[in-house]
Amino acid sequence: MDFLKLPKRTSGNRTYGLTSIADFGTPIGRLTNILDDYSHIIDIAKIGIGSAYITPNIKKKVDLYKEYNIKPYCGGTLFEKCFYQKKIPEYLTYLKTLGIDWLEVSNGTLDIPLKDRLNVIEHAKEEFHVIAEVGSKDCNLEMDITKWKEEMQIFLEAGCEYVITEGRDSGTSGIYQSNGQVKSELIEELVKGMDVKKIIFEAPTSKHQMFFINQVGPNVNLGNVKLDDVLVLEAQRNGLRSETFYLEDADANYVNQTPTH
Structure with missing residues (x-):
């Protein structure tokens, strides 16, 4: 029975309102049980860091995600490892062999020149849906707000489906301070100046997630997002947690607010 007034959520094969989980080695059996219940609130699955390369039965895992209509892709660290060893053509072939058609281009560990990342995007976008990550995993590196916005816009104009704001799985770099606090001034500028539907904010903890839900919308x-946290996150999006309790009218604050499938 639906009797509560809740925020309007996108659903189905949505293009925004996305929940992208990080899989750091969830066994196939456990993953199957989780997806049986929660696949409808998971859109994208990142096989974290470079773990896909050594994951047993990786093709089986990829196929499982696709069976549940979840888009799998490999973490940016594997891309950077391949770039460092000049193996990008082999990497793209590897992804196609696995049946993965999403590619993350990042420079969180390496300082890959922007032109080199754009060259990869130009080459790959005909066969892959490309996501570009902006920001460094080094918490001591500060990036000017203007540079954040410029780089993100350049990637979108180059044909990327989405841009990801670096935050690490610990929430201690990129859009976060080393103590885990959100760089709120940076987020305010990004939300104000860009198409927020094209930005995926890395938010590994409930505290981070609630900040973005309250700042941007459900x-x-x-x-x-951790696999074990997907239901709690969906509850937060629906105003079913104290910190997001008054969200029933929150769509009015959302940029380009009307939900689409």
Whole structure:
């Protein structure tokens, strides 16, 4: 029975309001049980860091995610490892062999020149849905707000489906301070100046997730979500937690607010 007034959520094969989980080695059996119940609130699955390369039965895992209509892709660290060893052509072939058609281009560990990342995007976008990550995993590196916005816009104009704001699985770099606090001034500028439906904010903890839900709206795109947290996150999006309790009218604050499938 539906008798509560809740925020309007996107559903089905949605293009925003995305929940992107980080899989750091969930066994196939356990993953199957989780997806049986919660696949409808998971949109994207990142096989974290470079773990896909050594994951047993990786093709079986990829196929399982696709069976539940979840888009799998490999973490940006594996891309950077391949770039470092000049193996990008082999990497793209590897992804196609696995049946993965999403590619993350990042420079969180390496300082890959922007032109080199754009060259990869130009080459890959005909065969892959490309996501570009902006920001460094080094918490001591500060990136000017203007540079954040410029780089993110350049990637979208180059044909990327989404841009990801670096936050690590610990929430201690990129859009976060080393103590885990959100760089709120940066987020305010990104939300104000860009198409927020094209940004996936890495938000590994409930505290981070609630910040973005309250700042952007229930249909904000969130990444690096732990598998065990997907139901709690959906409850937060629906105003069913104290910190997001008054969200029933929150769509009015959402940029380009009307939910679409």
